[in-house]
Amino acid sequence: MYVMFLLMGASLMASLIFLGAYIWSVRSGQFDDKYTPSVRILFDDKKKSKKSDTENDSGINEEEKK
Amino acid sequence: MAIKFDQYKTGHSDIEKSESLNCFHCGDPCPDKSIAVGDKIFCCHGCKTVYEILNSNELCEYYDIENTPGVSPKKDLVSERFAYLDDELIQEQVLEFSGTNVNKVTFHTPAMHCASCIWLLEKLHDMDRRILSSTVNFPRKEVSISYAINEMKLSGAAALISSLGYEPLINLDTVGKREQSSAEKKLYLKIGLAGFAFGNVMILSFPEYLSRVGDVDPVFKMVFGYLSLVLSLPVLLFSSRDYYSSAWAGIKSRTVNIDVPITLGIGMLFLRSAWEILSQTGAGYLDSFTGLVFFLLIGRIFQQKTYDVLSFERDYKSFFPLSVTRKINNVEAIVPVSKLLPGDRIVVRNQELIPADSVLLKTGTMIDYSFVSGESEPVSKDAGDFIYAGGRQVGPTIELEVIKEPSQSYLTKLWNNDVFNKPRFSRLNKTVNQVSHYFTLAVVGIALAASLYWLQFDTRMAIRVFTAVLIVACPCALALSSPFALGTALRIFGRKGFYVKNTEAVEALSKVNTIIMDKTGTLTKSQQETIEFSGARLSREEQQKIKSLVKHSTHPLSRKIFQALDTTATLPVTDFEELSGKGVQGIIGGDKIKIGSGSWLGMPVEEIDIEDMKTRVYLHINGQIKGSFLIASIYREGLRPMLAKLFKQFRLILLSGDTEREKATLVNLFGQEEDLHFRQTPEDKLNFVISTQKGDTHVLMVGDGLNDAGALRASEVGIAVTDDVSAFSPASDAILRGENLHLLPTFIKMSKATMSVISASFIISILYNVVGIGFAVSGMLSPLVSAILMPASSISVVAFTTFSTSMRARMMGLS
Numbered sequence: 001m002y003v004m005f006l007l008m009g010a011s012l013m014a015s016l017i018f019l020g021a022y023i024w025s026v027r028s029g030q031f032d033d034k035y036t037p038s039v040r041i042l043f044d045d046k047k048k049s050k051k052s053d054t055e056n057d058s059g060i061n062e063e064e065k066k
Numbered sequence: 067m068a069i070k071f072d073q074y075k076t077g078h079s080d081i082e083k084s085e086s087l088n089c090f091h092c093g094d095p096c097p098d099k100s101i102a103v104g105d106k107i108f109c110c111h112g113c114k115t116v117y118e119i120l121n122s123n124e125l126c127e128y129y130d131i132e133n134t135p136g137v138s139p140k141k142d143l144v145s146e147r148f149a150y151l152d153d154e155l156i157q158e159q160v161l162e163f164s165g166t167n168v169n170k171v172t173f174h175t176p177a178m179h180c181a182s183c184i185w186l187l188e189k190l191h192d193m194d195r196r197i198l199s200s201t202v203n204f205p206r207k208e209v210s211i212s213y214a215i216n217e218m219k220l221s222g223a224a225a226l227i228s229s230l231g232y233e234p235l236i237n238l239d240t241v242g243k244r245e246q247s248s249a250e251k252k253l254y255l256k257i258g259l260a261g262f263a264f265g266n267v268m269i270l271s272f273p274e275y276l277s278r279v280g281d282v283d284p285v286f287k288m289v290f291g292y293l294s295l296v297l298s299l300p301v302l303l304f305s306s307r308d309y310y311s312s313a314w315a316g317i318k319s320r321t322v323n324i325d326v327p328i329t330l331g332i333g334m335l336f337l338r339s340a341w342e343i344l345s346q347t348g349a350g351y352l353d354s355f356t357g358l359v360f361f362l363l364i365g366r367i368f369q370q371k372t373y374d375v376l377s378f379e380r381d382y383k384s385f386f387p388l389s390v391t392r393k394i395n396n397v398e399a400i401v402p403v404s405k406l407l408p409g410d411r412i413v414v415r416n417q418e419l420i421p422a423d424s425v426l427l428k429t430g431t432m433i434d435y436s437f438v439s440g441e442s443e444p445v446s447k448d449a450g451d452f453i454y455a456g457g458r459q460v461g462p463t464i465e466l467e468v469i470k471e472p473s474q475s476y477l478t479k480l481w482n483n484d485v486f487n488k489p490r491f492s493r494l495n496k497t498v499n500q501v502s503h504y505f506t507l508a509v510v511g512i513a514l515a516a517s518l519y520w521l522q523f524d525t526r527m528a529i530r531v532f533t534a535v536l537i538v539a540c541p542c543a544l545a546l547s548s549p550f551a552l553g554t555a556l557r558i559f560g561r562k563g564f565y566v567k568n569t570e571a572v573e574a575l576s577k578v579n580t581i582i583m584d585k586t587g588t589l590t591k592s593q594q595e596t597i598e599f600s601g602a603r604l605s606r607e608e609q610q611k612i613k614s615l616v617k618h619s620t621h622p623l624s625r626k627i628f629q630a631l632d633t634t635a636t637l638p639v640t641d642f643e644e645l646s647g648k649g650v651q652g653i654i655g656g657d658k659i660k661i662g663s664g665s666w667l668g669m670p671v672e673e674i675d676i677e678d679m680k681t682r683v684y685l686h687i688n689g690q691i692k693g694s695f696l697i698a699s700i701y702r703e704g705l706r707p708m709l710a711k712l713f714k715q716f717r718l719i720l721l722s723g724d725t726e727r728e729k730a731t732l733v734n735l736f737g738q739e740e741d742l743h744f745r746q747t748p749e750d751k752l753n754f755v756i757s758t759q760k761g762d763t764h765v766l767m768v769g770d771g772l773n774d775a776g777a778l779r780a781s782e783v784g785i786a787v788t789d790d791v792s793a794f795s796p797a798s799d800a801i802l803r804g805e806n807l808h809l810l811p812t813f814i815k816m817s818k819a820t821m822s823v824i825s826a827s828f829i830i831s832i833l834y835n836v837v838g839i840g841f842a843v844s845g846m847l848s849p850l851v852s853a854i855l856m857p858a859s860s861i862s863v864v865a866f867t868t869f870s871t872s873m874r875a876r877m878m879g880l881s
Contacts, residue, residue, distance in 0.1 A: 012266065019262045023258065027251070032251075035205050036203055
């Protein structure tokens with residue numbers, strides 16, 4: 001029966017890890033804004049291949065795609 | 067927190083969108099197709115410019131997320147407008163973080179309204195590589211920008227988002243407060259810890275629930291007990307700390323608030339459990355203890371419905387601009403308002419605020435004081451006149467000499483009054499505290515009586531019964547009923563455009579019996595008036611002549627007539643003359659036309675209605691009175707039935723900063739004359755509220771402007787009425803959308819219904835306590851009974867209050 005102590009220790013450790021994760025998430029401000037992330041996640045990430053030379057010509061392609 | 071976009075949408079996006087004639091960027095109707103790029107047409111060059119910027123940066127996805135998401139940028143963009151932000155003192159206040167390479171700043175941008183806005187404002191680094199990152203907090207309408215210090219100035223960052231139409235709002239108020247929601251963070255931590263302890267202690271107590279004596283190995287019992295004790299310590303020391311301090315504050319001010327019996331119960335629960343575990347005489351009640359604190363904290367978070375985007379604490383600082391144009395030796399420079407000194411010369415442009423008490427130089431002008439004094443007509447001022455801070459310049463650019471520092475001006479002095487230092491709701495005796503007073507006395511009485519009785523037989527039993535009574539009587543359900551009932555009401559109000567600051571305000575609203583109202587901006591719509599012409603029909607030609615004449619006058623009434631006439635104003639005017647206080651005259655197309663006051667135009671005195679003399683402008687053509695223009699404020703819809711409803715139950719008072727010119731209409735609306743007061747200064751209003759608050763009188767003040775700020779603060783409940791929720795409203799307990807003002811009687815009724823729900827739930831929770839005390843006095847309170855009774859009573863009371871409050875709301879048509 002004393003194997004119970006091992007189980008208890010393990011389960012307590014697991015729950016302590018979750019508690020730690022929760023405390024970290026509150027501290028790091030993940031509860032400050034409960035709305036914007038829900039919108040942000042829906043945005044598609046576009047490839048940022050030509051970040052350097054976008055200035056002039058590429059705009060037209062963009063327009064036609066629309 | 068489910069926030070719908072509609073709540074934040076600004077007016078322009080509500081306009082019906084038909085593909086062809088609406089601006090591709092902002093959705094506003096376009097006058098023609100002259101401004102276009104490819105097949106996309108724009109309403110103005112501002113919108114086109116934004117489109118071109120986005121297009122050249124490959125950011126047109128902006129238009130795919132939402133239809134016509136754009137905001138038209140302000141037309142009068144002055145590039146140096148943000149130059150004052152580079153001032154070191156200002157930077158110190160504005161910057162959130164300042165490092166060696168990176169600065170971080172958070173701007174409040176009220177124009178933000180949809181998913182596209184979030185997308186674009188978080189893509190700033192694609193547009194300008196000097197910006198490292200940007201993050202949006204949509205509920206707060208804030209964007210945090212990190213930028214490279216060596217390459218970019220703060221003014222550049224502000225100018226960049228302004229060029230996209232998201233003009234940051236920077237004023238003394240947004241700069242002053244940087245206090246983060248640390249209290250809320252702490253509450254989350256407290257709940258997390260209590261919940262963690264509750265779950266684990268419950269599991270460790272499980273063998274105890276199911277066993278009879280001797281079933282469980284004593285070693286397990288001991289280990290489980292000690293473990294529970296360790297797990298409960300953070301709950302005792304951290305999670306429930308607020309209750310101790312509140313109880314202590316209550317005792318110090320000689321009131322027994324609800325937190326006193328809670329603290330007693332919590333303390334007894336822990337002490338008795340600790341004693342039982344350490345002396346190995348029992349399992350203790352730590353599961354009940356942690357559960358109790360957990361439920362109480364949940365009630366607390368439910369009660370805290372926060373409206374991030376609204377501010378209930380604004381004072382004059384948030385109304386005043388941060389910078390002003392100062393002129394030294396004919397050189398104009400933008401400086402922070404706080405740096406203004408008496409003797410400085412400042413330049414104020416059309417629609418700008420006058421930041422300090424000053425004297426007008428050179429030319430005469432019109433100053434709009436509607437927000438400060440409630441007077442709806444702009445006041446004419448001549449060179450050399452003294453001008454109070456807070457007025458808005460109407461017309462061409464003026465120069466002023468500052469007389470007093472901004473913080474010492476006539477208007478800002480109002481905030482030195484004592485009412486602004488008193489805590490809110492000091493006069494409110496919360497129902498729950500009244501109940502808890504008797505409740506605590508009764509519980510302590512029963513505990514003492516029961517232990518005295520047991521003392522005859524068994525000393526240990528007496529101590530056990532004494533602690534058991536205090537434990538079981540811990541008013542968890544009692545304490546939860548009002549946060550849940552009032553919190554539900556708060557949410558229902560919020561859905562109807564009535565944003566209440568906290569639950570105390572809902573309770574205070576239910577006790578109100580006198581209602582004081584402001585006129586301009588509260589009962590009337592701000593910035594809107596009707597103009598009617600009565601008299602002989604005017605021909606088209608005559609209308610043209612009149613419009614041509616008033617075109618030359620800067621008087622506000624002339625401008626209103628000018629706007630009201632739907633014709634052209636191209637006819638030449640000769641012999642034009644503007645007589646101050648009388649009217650204008652001139653010769654157009656051979657006709658001599660005079661427009662002005664009745665007395666000036668020789669109207670017989672008895673025909674001039676004294677009451678509205680100021681707003682009736684007579685028309686006089688070639689020596690003949692042709693008729694008159696009647697200019698009147700527009701009152702909000704549903705005002706008459708609302709006032710009639712309120713009149714039955716409350717004393718209604720009107721305090722207006724305006725003149726008596728609309729008295730007749732108001733007497734008609736209010737159905738009485740004695741409680742209508744006009745020409746009230748901000749101080750008058752404040753003093754009137756204080757003098758009214760005697761005995762049982764509880765005042766509800768409904769106002770809108772800075773001139774009501776004192777009265778709103780002094781009253782039991784202050785409601786600020788506003789047409790644009792993100793615009794300035796003075797410090798108040800609640801913000802009400804103008805179009806929902808007619809629901810005010812229902813809101814008050816609802817707050818009363820909520821209080822009666824709370825009373826009913828008090829009875830239920832006291833019944834639970836009677837049962838529990840029955841167990842306790844007979845010495846039979848086992849941990850299992852306690853572990854069932856406490857959550858059961860709490861949950862059923864919470865369910866009852868939430869359900870019946872929403873039921874009542876539905877019956878009133880509020881949900």
